[in-house]
Amino acid sequence: MNDKRIIELFFARDEEAIKETEKKYGKLCRYIAQNFLASREDAEECVNDTWLALWNSIPPDEPDPLSAYISARTKNIAISKSRANNAWKRGGNVQTVSDEILSLLSDGQTLSEYYESRLAGKVINDFIEKLSKSERKVFVLRYWYRASDKSIMEETGFSQSKIKSMLARLRARLAKELEKEGIIV
Amino acid sequence: MNGNFKDLRLIEAFDYIDPKYIAEVGESLKLRSVAEPQSATYTKPSPFKYWKQYAALVACVLLLSMAFPVFGYIAEVINSYASSGTTVEITEAETEPYDSYVLTEGDLAQINEAYRKEIDLPATATYKLFDSVESAMRKEKYRNYYFGKYGDTIVLWNSVSIDGLCCFELGGYSFDFYTGTMLFFNNGVLYKQSEIEEADILTSDEIDYFYGLYVDYYVPFAYDPHICPEFTEGIELLSEAEMRNINKAYDTWKFDMLYPGLLEEFKKAAVKNTAINPEKEAEKQVRASIGCDPHRFFREKNLEEYRYYGKFGNKYVLFVTDEREFLTTLSVAGQEMIFTTLIKDFVVYADGEFTGFAEAYERGMLTADDVALVYQRHLAYNDYLDDLKIKADDSLRDKLIIHTPTYKPSPIILPEDEIRRVVWDYIQLKEVKNPLEASWSVRCYAARYSTYAVMVGGPFMYAQMVRTESVAGYTFTFSDCQVMYIYKDGAFYRLEEAYSLGIVDEEFIGSIIWDQTKS
Known part of the structure; x- marks a missing residue:
């Protein structure tokens, strides 16, 4: 079923909407949830919470693209759960990705006094725009979806060493862009 | 404002990734590894069933949005979806193997x-x-x-x-x-x-x-020394023409080494009779003695490797690790035996000729500094190999390079799986550190059920001397590199040991296809 029809079902308050969303985006939501939550039960609960959140937000929301909207919802719920469960402290992939992001700041560097997340986000989006399709996939999987090396390997067919070297190069390039724009000083 | 706070905000910046990229990537995922729900049947969620969780979630998001700006952004992002009228084109990701x-x-x-x-x-x-x-x-x-x-x-x-x-x-x-x-x-x-x-x-x-x-x-x-920076430093790359010349000269040199004087003899004859082509005549004679065209044999094996150690003036220093096995013959007590040998040596190539490394130094072709540099590179190469030592785990077994000898000295050809099993057990026996460096073969000379009389080829195939082994009244003549084992249930036994332990009987020993005499 296409996204437009699913949204129509939500607007009609037809519970089939949830069923169809689960059918189309269930795997994606579980994938995102599993990247943030160590427990399979927690991930499953997160996915169910996402359906509830969608039921309550559509309408009035009429998202386009629906997949990004659902992904953002799932991710936010997963983050809330992982914080509530102290999953951050247990290490794992989310911590690894955070450390990688923080590695953009080399010794002695800091964020600008006038730093704004939104402005930094714009620089990151401009950077992503310039990437090749495969680089973009690896970058977004890692830094938005918080995917592990193994998961990126399965999705792209690249070797682990290639993924690691590609990410390292991309981070170095991004750090330069952020420096150029005065985000990192 | 402390450093940690700044750091957290940098992480938040990545949540501002444009939804169009999130959708592009999300819809391209294959999601093979995603765990399915434990229950096979889908339970339709009732909005009322989760009211407690919902209330908790709302409270949680509200609280967190006060603590972390990203949660404030979440609401904005969600609203932006509702107000955005742009359609993102989703394309299939490239996944072709x-x-x-x-x-x-x-x-x-x-x-x-x-x-x-x-x-x-x-x-x-x-x-x-x-x-x-x-x-x-x-x-x-x-x-x-x-x-x-x-x-x-x-x-x-x-x-x-x-x-x-x-x-x-x-x-x-x-x-x-x-x-x-x-x-x-x-x-x-x-x-x-x-x-x-x-x-x-x-x-x-x-x-x-x-x-x-x-x-x-x-x-x-x-296991490439040229990846090792200490090795490559200062090495001048060879042109294709240079390598072609070296190859050509090396072929002639090998031939002359295996059949000393043969080519020279025909060259002399060619001076008197111009109709004679020395190379062809030499080849003919070798073919008659070993039963195959030596050059064709060389070409088919194609396992030649040079390790190039540098160019010193017009002299090229090479380490020749010729892992292919040459057929050669040895006359022992009137018996002509065909066996294999392997070349591994430093050589110096100059003006179409090959010279031994030590000899090249003695003749003044290389200086002491040149030799020191080669030695230094050799040490760097060995260190490099040490760093790359592979632990003998099972995954290695499938990576072993196996070739099945089809020529005369291997009268029984075992299935490849069986060869791999024998080689693997042999590697354990000999504690070979870098088994992937060699191309392995198993030559089988007798087989009964899963008991084999075998010689396992690898990096140990030097032929220098002749020796004999007598078992159950049969006398076998081997060169010192040729060790025949009886292989059974993953273990290797020397002929005498296998016979004395009752692993093989006299009939089995007699069935070994090898030059042997019965007393």
Whole structure:
């Protein structure tokens, strides 16, 4: 079923909407949830919470693209759960990705006094725009979806060493862009 | 404002990634590894069932949005979806396994023809870069690596067509092959590594995939001194012409070494009778003695490796590790025995001639400084190997390079799985540190059920002296490198030991196909 029809079902308050969303985006939501939550039960609960959140937000929301909207919802719920469960402290992939992001700041560097997340986000989006399709996939999987090396390997067919070297190069390039724009000083 | 707070905000910045990229990536995922819900039946969620969780969630988001700006952003993002009218075009991600394309005989004929033209062989020459589709598609050390077909471009690496050091940059990646030639065949044209960047026939996604294969397949097997920076420093790369000259001279030298004086004899005869072609006559004579064309035999094995240690004036220092086994003959007590040998030595090439390393120094071809530099490079290479030691785990077993000898000294050909099992157990027995460095073979001389009389080939095949072994009244003559084992249930026994332990009987010993005498 296409996204437009699913949204129509939500607007009609037809519970089939949830069923169809689960059918189309269930795997994606579980994938995102599993990247943030160590427990399979927690991930499953997160996915169910996402359906509830969608039921309550559509309408009035009429998202386009629906997949990004659902992904953002799932991710936010997963983050809330992982914080509530102290999953951050247990290490794992989310911590690894955070450390990688923080590695953009080399010794002695800091964020600008006038730093704004939104402005930094714009620089990151401009950077992503310039990437090749495969680089973009690896970058977004890692830094938005918080995917592990193994998961990126399965999705792209690249070797682990290639993924690691590609990410390292991309981070170095991004750090330069952020420096150029005065985000990192 | 402390450092940690700033750091957290940097992490938040990544949540501002544009939804169009999130959708693009999200919809391209295959999601094979995603765990399905434990219950096979779907339970329709009732909005009322989760009211407690919902209330908790709302409270949680509200609280967190006060603590972390990102949660404030979440609401904005969600609202932006509602107000946005733009449609994002979702395209399929590239996931083709480029190396799943199977070469055809037609592809191969075209590649061979293009290569023949490339190396400027006459049209009548029958030289083939790749003998068969199977050989062209191998992914094995020292042989061929097939890197797939990308659009119209077939990518292959061939170890035999030596082109100095095969190091090149492509699409921002560094490829370092130890000798060989990287070939990019596109619409009848063969591009070499030095031409590929300029040819611009591969997209960045294709290069990414190609690099992935290189990392997965080549690098783990590449005990390549030229990847070692201490080794490569100051080494002058060889041109294709130089390598071709060395190859040609090396072939003649090997022939002369295996059959000393034979070529010289015919050369002398050719002075008197110009109708005589010394090379052909020498070959004929060897063929008569060993039952096959020696040059064809050399070419078919194609396992030649040079380790190039540098150029000193017009002198080239090479470490010849010829892992292929040469057939040669030995006359013992009137019995002519055919056996195999292996060459491994430092040699110096200059002006069409090969000289031993020590001899080259004594003759003043190399200075003490040259020798010291070679020695230094050799140490660096050994250190490099030490760093690359592989633990003998089971995954290694499948990576062993196995070749099945089909020539006379292996009268019984075992199935490849069985050969692999024997080699694997042999590696454990001998505690071989770098088993992937060698090309292994098992020659079987007697078999009964799962008991075999075998010789396992590898890096130990020097033939220097002759010895005999007497078992159950049979006397066998071996060279010192030729150790025959009885292999049973994963264990190796010397002939005498196996007989005395009752693992094999007299009949089995008598059935061993080897020169033997019965007392």
